[in-house]
Amino acid sequence: MENSCRIVEGHYQVDLPLRNPAVQLPDNLQMASNRLRGLQKKMKKNPQFKEDYIAFMEDIIGKGYAEEVSNGDNTKGGGQSWYIPHHGVYHPQKRKIRVVFDCAAKFMGISLNDVLLPGPNLMNNLQGVLMRFRQYSVAVSGDIETMFYQVKVPAEQRDLLRFLWWTKGDFSHQPKIFRMTVHLFGAGSSPSCTNYGLQKTATDNKCEVSIKAVETVKRDFYMDDVLKSVETIEEAKNLVNELKTLSNRVQLIREATSLSQWHHVSTRENPADMTSRGVKRTQDLINGIWFKGPDFLWQSESEWPRDVLIDLDVVDVEMKSSFTIVEAGDKSVVDMLVSKISNWKKMKRVMAWVLIAKQKFLTKIRPNAGVVAGRSCVVQDPGQPTVELLNRAEEFILKEVQSSAFEREIKELEAGNTVSKTSVLFKFNPIIGEGGLARVGGRISQADVAYEAKHPVFLPKNSSVAEMIVREIHKDVGHLGKNTILEILRERYWLFGANGIAKKVARECVTCKRYQVKPCEQVMADLPSNRVQADGAPFENVGVDYFGPLMVKRGRSEVKRYGVIFTCLSSRAVHLEVAHSLDTDSCNNSIRRFMARRGPVLTITSDNGTNLVGAEKELREMWKKIDQAKMKGVLNNVGIDWIFNPPTASHFGGVWERMIRSTRKILYSIMGDEARLLDDEALVTFDNDIYGSRGYVAFNSQYADKPQRKSYPFTRSFCE
Template sequence: MTIPRLELMGATLSIKLDAMVRRELDVSLEDSVFWTDSTIVLQYVKNEERRFLTFVANRVAVIHSGSSPSQWHHVVSRLNPADDVSRGQTAEELLTNKRWLYGPDFLCLEDSEWPKSPSLRDLPDEDPEIKPDKEVVTVCAVNKMEQVDVVDRLLKRHSSWHRLKKNVAWLLQVKNYLRAKARKQPTVDMQKLLAVDEMTRAEDAIILYIQRESFCKELKFLQKDKVDSRRSKDYIKKTSPLYKLDPVLSADGIIRIGGRLKNAPVDEGVKRPAVLPKDHHVVTLIVRQFHQESGHSGREHVLSLLRQRYWLIKARSTVRSILRDCFGCRRQSATPVEQKMADLPSDRVTPNKPPFSFVGVDCFGPFMVKPGRSLVKRYGCIFTCLVVRAVHIEVLHTMEADSFINTLQRFMCRRGEPEEIRSDNWSNFVGAERELREATQSLDQQKVNEFLLQKGVK
């Protein structure tokens, strides 16, 4: 944080205070005057915020929103009452300091007698807060032998099949509007929303363009088929991907697969789906659309939905490669991270010791027991051997420390004294451990006193 930035933050604070005072006072103020002893702040204020970097630009924008550059004036440090506090004064000096209490004397004078602001030079371009000029170097390599297709660039700019159809539908609307206007015919209303048939025409236009780019020779042969009586297999080469599909040309000029389903009572898109190439950006958008509409289903289900309208060349491998790159599916099917287990402690793996040498203890319950006509709670206390996992269960009458001590005593009378006991530090376990430790310490002290009395030591 540099000194000019701190000065600028103080100027920004004065704008906020001015707005608060104007909002809270019942008296309307004609104008506000802002004084600063920092010439760099005056230089910032008299420049546009877009010239500076983000930090200074944001604060200059706040200053410009609450004041104009003409409201800002310069005061020298020796006349600035703010320096009385920043440079240090005692409380008695402040009470006798009229400049601190009432402001500088020149404020009572006319505006023409106020201190004049110094002439400021423009900020140099080397100032660290000035936004540096960006050097833009453009290199354009154009191959005259290749023609850049604007439609291909339009198709590749979209990442959604629905959005692509929508934009193409609007382009077709504009084309029809311009044609009608050039022919002086009634024009369509460009303000109305798109209809379903307009989206369908846009989809057919996209499919037709893709087929013209991918199946140019086959399309020419099929257009001749309307004149000649030969079958498509008679003139389509065997190396063509459409050879085995018995392709036909529909009334709208789209290549569709043939077959024997002409009389089937199903939709035309199901009987004769449109043929699409395997490697194309639009094909990727279509497969993603069906994949998302089916709830990110698997390859076979997406393929069955896709073939109700389109026939992809090598569809299975194409769908598999596209679904493999689906981020949502990869995240859902990802293997969860597993925490590596720590090594077992020594009391879990120490052999050649009797059972219950190392014990883990815990309580469970309650269980409702009916002694006589009353209904009381009883708990279970389970002791488990940490090595061989043997189990010993005792009854707890209450969850107090005394009841657990009695239970522990019964366990030790039956299984022997354990070397170490592990628990979850519940209150009854902690209380029992404290009582047993205090009893052991008092017992040891009593034995020491008896030994000293036997030796004759007081």
């Protein structure tokens, strides 16, 4: 790099560090074409990606970072040329696209990076840059825009950096061959070459700027980013001005010359452009402007072209840089951690690791730094921080919190004085206790209780750390309420405004909201028409279900009987039958007895029980026979529509499920102690006793002083 580095057109130019300068590469044009077609498909699917990609490519071509290969050279393939596929990636925060040239893409087992030397690692150590950055209170940060593109590649090596692209992103034309004129993002050698150019800039200009500026370029850059700290803002401004002068050569030209001294040379008359454009024949080179220069130089100066002049006020595109100066405030490490951590236990663990790192750093720069703040700080390398270290971390955090909220009071107490009467701590007789923390004083120092309970630590009201501690206690006690939180809190801390903070933590706790939230109330659908008929007779539309079993005596044995409940869907009247089994025949018999007493039925609704499904089929057959024989004109054109609720949807039958509950309650209260002595006759008798227990007028205690209608059961015989 030292031998090849030179300044060309205001930029450093460094050769590509080839492992073998005479390397012969295979012709990979087809591979690059295939990758380009894949890129084209992606662009067609994503218009925004296409727009950003085209803008980036046109920008690098427009700024001279890439150039179109002349017609005479575009058939060249293999040997000393290579086609690089490319793709776009977005910055995760800025959402700014960057086109990456895939120098690691292999063809026939070889890639461009395979033939390039990576070069020496000239980047500064990141840890050193960061440590020096924290040395002083005023911070300077900046970056070099498109740093890789600021170092040129010799014209004779640019064919190794070929790529395919459509002019102005127009897919309607065939892609053309371009080549990069600069070191590109993606090549293994680029970081070394560009960092060499950056450090060369500092070395070549060390006589024109301060030593601090030169050292900043050499020691405080990490790739294209600079992080530097100085003692004053004025010093920072001077440093930034010097770094801009290094990065902008136009500034030097403007200071050393005047605008009238400069003239424009068109591309056609510029001999330097012949190296990049190329010439077809040696004779053209000999007879052309390469040896004698443009024609106007052989004329008098008054005849030189003056139509276009260089505008020195335009910012040089060679190396656009931006800098930010920030003066550090009083924000402590605790404040920075609070903004990133919300868990008290995690906060203590992180602070414990900070203390470990601090001790290691102090040990390196001061070998005898084994004691800090009156206690030993020598620590081993634990897998996890020890309990002692976590306690020290907690003390450190609490001291930082107190120093912000009670700075004046702590200074008075450390000086041996009492705090001012206007202080919020005055009435607590504060002391500086264990760990150097301000604590509640009082008269119970001789009490046989824990030291933290006798002298709890003061915590200010508006403290994120205090809220973090309360939140941790709330979690540890199983998300109990305010009183439990305060009970545990006051065993170690005296938090001002604790009542309100505890309420707030409990109120905003996501877990508590999840467990204590009121269940959502489902909006019920409209009742079906058979539930709201006003002019229909009772039991025209019924719901049927079974309940039981009920044990009855038969001789010396006991057998099971089942209750069959028929509920009028409109009047809620109830009819009970006894079924001797759960088979279809028994179900049919119960329905026939019900209709014999209550009259014709239009619809029967039931659960989707297997016995009821079977009964529906046989019941229809039964009705066909009855229609033809016995019922004649009375039941002529009358049939039953049996409606089955969906399987496993027992909530569809709430109208009769509620009646079953009431029936059970009444039945067992009537039977009492005789339940184990019932026979079939007694069971039927008890069922009939229930009929009068279900009325159609509810008693409302709100109108207890007013006469109300008597509750009559809806019953009707078939002959009515």
